[in-house]
Amino acid sequence: MSGLTKVAIIGSGNIGTDLMIKVLRTSTHLEMGALVGIEAQSEGLGRARRMGVVTTDAGIDGLQRLAVWPEIGIVFDATSAAAHRQHNEVCIQAGKVMIDLTPAAIGPYVVPVVNGEEHLGAQNLNMVTCGGQATIPIVAAVSSVARVRYAEIVASIASKSAGPGTRANIDEFTETTTLAITAVGGAERGKAIIVLNPAEPPLIMRDTIYCLTEGGEPAEIEAAIEAMVTKVQAYVPGYRLKQKVQIERIGDNAPLYIPDMGELVTGLKVTTFLEVEGAGHYLPAYAGNLDIMTSAALHTAERIAGRLGKGLAA
Numbered sequence: 001m002s003g004l005t006k007v008a009i010i011g012s013g014n015i016g017t018d019l020m021i022k023v024l025r026t027s028t029h030l031e032m033g034a035l036v037g038i039e040a041q042s043e044g045l046g047r048a049r050r051m052g053v054v055t056t057d058a059g060i061d062g063l064q065r066l067a068v069w070p071e072i073g074i075v076f077d078a079t080s081a082a083a084h085r086q087h088n089e090v091c092i093q094a095g096k097v098m099i100d101l102t103p104a105a106i107g108p109y110v111v112p113v114v115n116g117e118e119h120l121g122a123q124n125l126n127m128v129t130c131g132g133q134a135t136i137p138i139v140a141a142v143s144s145v146a147r148v149r150y151a152e153i154v155a156s157i158a159s160k161s162a163g164p165g166t167r168a169n170i171d172e173f174t175e176t177t178t179l180a181i182t183a184v185g186g187a188e189r190g191k192a193i194i195v196l197n198p199a200e201p202p203l204i205m206r207d208t209i210y211c212l213t214e215g216g217e218p219a220e221i222e223a224a225i226e227a228m229v230t231k232v233q234a235y236v237p238g239y240r241l242k243q244k245v246q247i248e249r250i251g252d253n254a255p256l257y258i259p260d261m262g263e264l265v266t267g268l269k270v271t272t273f274l275e276v277e278g279a280g281h282y283l284p285a286y287a288g289n290l291d292i293m294t295s296a297a298l299h300t301a302e303r304i305a306g307r308l309g310k311g312l313a314a
Helices: 014-026 043-050 059-064 082-093 112-119 130-143 164-168 170-183 217-231 288-314
Strands: 003-008 030-036 072-077 097-100 124-126 147-158 190-197 205-215 240-241 246-250 256-258 261-266 267-276
Touching: 003 014, 003 043, 003 059, 003 124, 003 288, 014 030, 014 043, 014 288, 030 043, 030 059, 030 072, 030 288, 059 082, 072 082, 072 246, 072 288, 082 097, 082 240, 097 190, 112 130, 112 217, 130 147, 130 170, 130 190, 130 217, 130 288, 147 170, 147 288, 164 170, 170 190, 205 288, 217 240, 217 267, 267 288
Parallel strands: 003 030, 003 072, 072 097, 097 124, 147 190
Antiparallel strands: 147 205, 205 267, 240 267, 246 267, 256 261
């Protein structure tokens, strides 16, 4: 017995392949069990075979027929929100833990540095979205020291880094991220926007986070944001502030009208600019949006595997 938790990854596209390589190269608690796809000639399945990983091109049905299936402890789903519903039913019934990289949001939203420890015992954990993983930590940081009445995030990603799965899930992206801004980030109201940037050469992921607070001290808010950035960098080294946090006081003499709130508001307007550069394990550096998802999922799985290992040892 290796003492490692075997994992399967459903989805042999960019996200699934990058996650597989992260498991193979960097994981301390996980072992690749299988990569699952639906196209026999996909680049991801081909790479997996060359790296000695068990594969199937028959989807979830093929995974269940593999000899390794009973040994799988954790299943990552890197397909689509629609497909995840079926995958979840099969895996939960079989007693597997599911880490969902789609916006299906069947299980609780998980952002490792914000609420990761709270849900390690769940059978299905949803990793929100790439925009959520990048921006919700900042909203949560501001919420920790001030009342955030409204938070709005704009995630700009290279069009080349948005594959078919991402494009098919645009509506789910905005809905899931918006809900998580409040449920995880702590804002009273939230809004999410995604921009697919067609620029050439492709630009790395950039995120803008606006928070309107009631109360709070500018120095405390800035310090909380900087501390949170450092925490995220522990598992996403390319995550960084693009420039100094901007804080503007909105007074009664010039209140802001927030359409989503339907009222004029005052307080502190906190603007944070981020960029996320990918680690380059499989994807290009500009695909930080995909890298932060796989990094967050891997970090979460490592914690779950450590917990499972302790349970088995007991």
